Amino acid sequence: MAKRVIVVGAGNAALVAALAASDAGADVTVLEKAPRDQRGGNTRYTAGLVRFAFDELAAVDELLGNNAATSGAVTVEPYTAETFTNAIMQTSRGEADPDLTDWLVSESQDVLRWMKGHGIDFEFAQYLTTAEGGKTVYRNGLVLQSAGGGEGLTAMEFAAVERAECEIRYGTAAIDLIRDDIGGIVGVRIRNDAGYTEDLYGEVILGCGGFEANPEMRTRYLGPEWNLVKVRGVPYNTGELLDAALRVGAATYGHWADCHAAPIDVNSPKQGTLETGERTNRTSFLFGLAVNEQAERFIDEGRDWAPQNYVAVGKAVLKQPNGIGYQLFDEKVADLLDPRYGDATVYQADTLPELARRAGLDPEKFARTVREYNAAVDDLVAFDSTVRDGKATRGIDPPKSNWAQRIDTPPFRLYPFTGGITFTFGGLRIDRGARVLDAGTGTPIPGLYAIGEMTGGFFYHSYPAGSGLVCGSVTGRAAGAAAAAAALRGATTAAALS
Ligand SMILES: Cc1cc2nc3c(=O)[nH]c(=O)nc-3n(C[C@H](O)[C@H](O)[C@H](O)COP(=O)(O)OP(=O)(O)OC[C@H]3O[C@@H](n4cnc5c(N)ncnc54)[C@H](O)[C@@H]3O)c2cc1C
Known part of the structure; x- marks a missing residue:
């Protein structure tokens, strides 16, 4: 019986989704276009900076696993949900979707705690800090990073996904979505490095980044001046699954003509x-x-x-x-x-x-x-x-x-x-369960979820540094849970009908 969740991509958003789906009891397959030694997407290139809302310094200590924030050895300025929300609204010039923003901000602390529970450690941010009176000062929400930066985050997340016994297929790209007769998504067509194609069936979570590494799409959406720009991240985020989702009628959202640089x-x-x-x-x-x-x-x-x-x-x-x-x-x-x-x-x-x-x-x-x-x-x-x-x-x-x-x-x-260029802002329109919405009806397309940089509506014009990873974690956790629930429901129904 199909109780499989297929996660396309292996960056932070995808690996968090894989963990959440596995927690909920689904069988999980992760598809990573990159070979094993290059795995991890743009996530691996980051400083691992994670922006999150907190009123009390104890929340920082809990994530660090010590009392470094409350002891006063360093200065940590609280960063309220209201300040985080204002930062997103200010950088987006008021365009960010208020509901998606509320979702991101309100779960930003909890999702990091959840990640810690899955073996992801945090440490004080290494960059963008200042010093006052001999003490390091952490302000503006830039307090923590994953231990060991992006490299550390990737290693800890893969270790967690391996512990959860998720299947990981390296050098395997999703190349298209498979639809059933009534418009739902039932799987993906994949191609491995040897050029073989295969159809895989299950609930599909798209966590395969933006289109920043695709010169043709950059020119199409961002304009000719972006054609030859240097790319800061991986060469794998080339947007083919965004195109595939548009072909099946997914709604687009966000700032398609702009990007992070x-x-x-x-x-x-x-x-x-x-x-x-x-x-x-x-x-x-x-x-x-x-x-x-x-x-x-x-x-x-x-x-x-x-x-x-x-x-x-x-x-x-x-x-x-x-x-x-x-x-x-x-x-x-x-x-x-x-x-x-x-x-x-x-x-x-x-x-x-x-x-x-x-x-x-x-x-x-x-x-x-x-x-x-x-x-x-x-x-x-x-x-x-x-x-x-x-x-x-x-x-x-x-x-x-x-x-x-x-x-x-x-x-x-x-x-x-x-x-x-770092990443693109335009993406798929999702609801608070990370379900992709249909452009025509505005309702979720059965079987299809999008997370992290595949989505739109969170960031416009610019963004507050350190929000990308947390956005991937919040959307990834929701998608993993929702896709697993749907997969398990489908499996139960199929068993009852057989
Ligand atoms: C140099 C740099 C520094 C950054 N620093 C920070 C920071 O400190 N903090 C922060 O919050 N953000 C930072 N960012 C932004 C950050 O990278 C993202 O917000 C976050 O990592 C995106 O996660 P993601 O999972 O959506 O995408 P990614 O991590 O890019 O993962 C995408 C995955 O999809 C795979 N893939 C692509 N297409 C396919 C396909 N067709 N089939 C299968 N797999 C596919 C890729 O190989 C990759 O594994 C930085 C970005 C860069 C480039």
């Missing part, structure tokens, strides 16, 4: 690799200046904290000549740079004209841009890297709204950067 080292590979992962991120621009190849500024570097502004910066740099920018810092802020700048492509010099010459920029124009900026700095306001200090420029465009210090202390450093 981030500022990355100009020498990042064209296609992300396990070795580079998220280590090419260049998100300390708030403490410096950014110019393009014409030595002109093009963004408000200090508009907000990096997690709230890095997506806008990643997209803005792609609009500059050759898609390239340069982040300039002086020695005063050297200690404030993200540790990932340690591996960065960088030019260094003791004078600004010499620095420009080394980087191939017009020395005079570069020095003039910095001079104009320095002259616009408000010396009456004190610089404070631990708060949005309001130390802004006056009378230049674009302004710098915070952390605007003069650039005057050698050595000066210039980090060339570009933008890389």
Whole structure:
């Protein structure tokens, strides 16, 4: 009797779904397009940052399994559901679906606790923290990451799925959906690395990411300027199951013409690799200046904290000549740079004209841009890297709204950067049970679920860093439970009829 749940993909969303379906008593098959050594999707490339709502520090301790937050050894600022909701609404410019947002935020803490119960450990976030009075400060909901980052998360999740005795088929891509006579989905057609196709039957959960690694779909939906962009994640998220779902009448949702992008080292590979992962991120621009190849500024570097502004910066740099920018810092802020700048492509010099010459920029124009900026700095306001200090420029465009210090202390450093696509925002429309809705009727398509980056409606324009993994966990857990219940119901009905 078919009580099988088929999970397409093997990133965080899919593996959480597999665990939830297995918990509920279903037989589970996980299909991973990648070979075993490349398994894990974009999830494996992440820093493992997980944004979640909490009022009490005890919730953080519970996830860490110690008393590090309540002991006061570090400073942790609570992050309420209201603040998390506002962050999603602000970054989406009010477009995010309120019901999906409420679902994501309200389950964000509980799903991490559930994951911990399945052997997924957490630790304090490694990046995007600040220090005050000798203590590390965790604020803005960026408190925890999976232990060992994305690599650790992937290893812990596969171990859990293996313990649950789910079947995992590597090098196996789902290539189409199989429909029954009355419009429900009853399985998937798969193709393995040797080119053999086979039909598999069961409830189908689509957890196979967005279409960010497909140049044709990027051009189709995002526009021609995204055709040749560098891809930060895996080459496997190519959207063929999104197309298959549209062919069976699934409703689309969300911001199809936009995506997540981030500022990355100009020498990042064209296609992300396990070795580079998220280590090419260049998100300390708030403490410096950014110019393009014409030595002109093009963004408000200090508009907000990096997690709230890095997506806008990643997209803005792609609009500059050759898609390239340069982040300039002086020695005063050297200690404030993200540790990932340690591996960065960088030019260094003791004078600004010499620095420009080394980087191939017009020395005079570069020095003039910095001079104009320095002259616009408000010396009456004190610089404070631990708060949005309001130390802004006056009378230049674009302004710098915070952390605007003069650039005057050698050595000066210039980090060339570009933008890389992370994931796409458009996807399938789901309900709170992660069931895919029919475009015509608005009701769930029997047998079909979508999770993580396959879905739309959560994120528009940008997103608060660390929300993607939690979105995958919340949708994945719901889909696994719902698909297992349907599979077990189907098996019972079939047994009764036979
Ligand atoms: C460099 C980088 C850093 C990031 N850092 C963070 C972070 O710290 N925190 C955060 O919340 N988010 C982060 N993100 C975003 C994050 O990756 C996602 O939100 C999350 O991992 C998506 O999970 P997912 O399961 O939906 O997709 P993925 O993890 O991408 O998994 C998709 C899976 O589907 C498989 N697949 C694709 N097509 C098929 C097919 N046809 N058949 C079978 N399998 C298929 C893929 O091989 C893969 O296993 C980052 C992304 C990148 C690229």
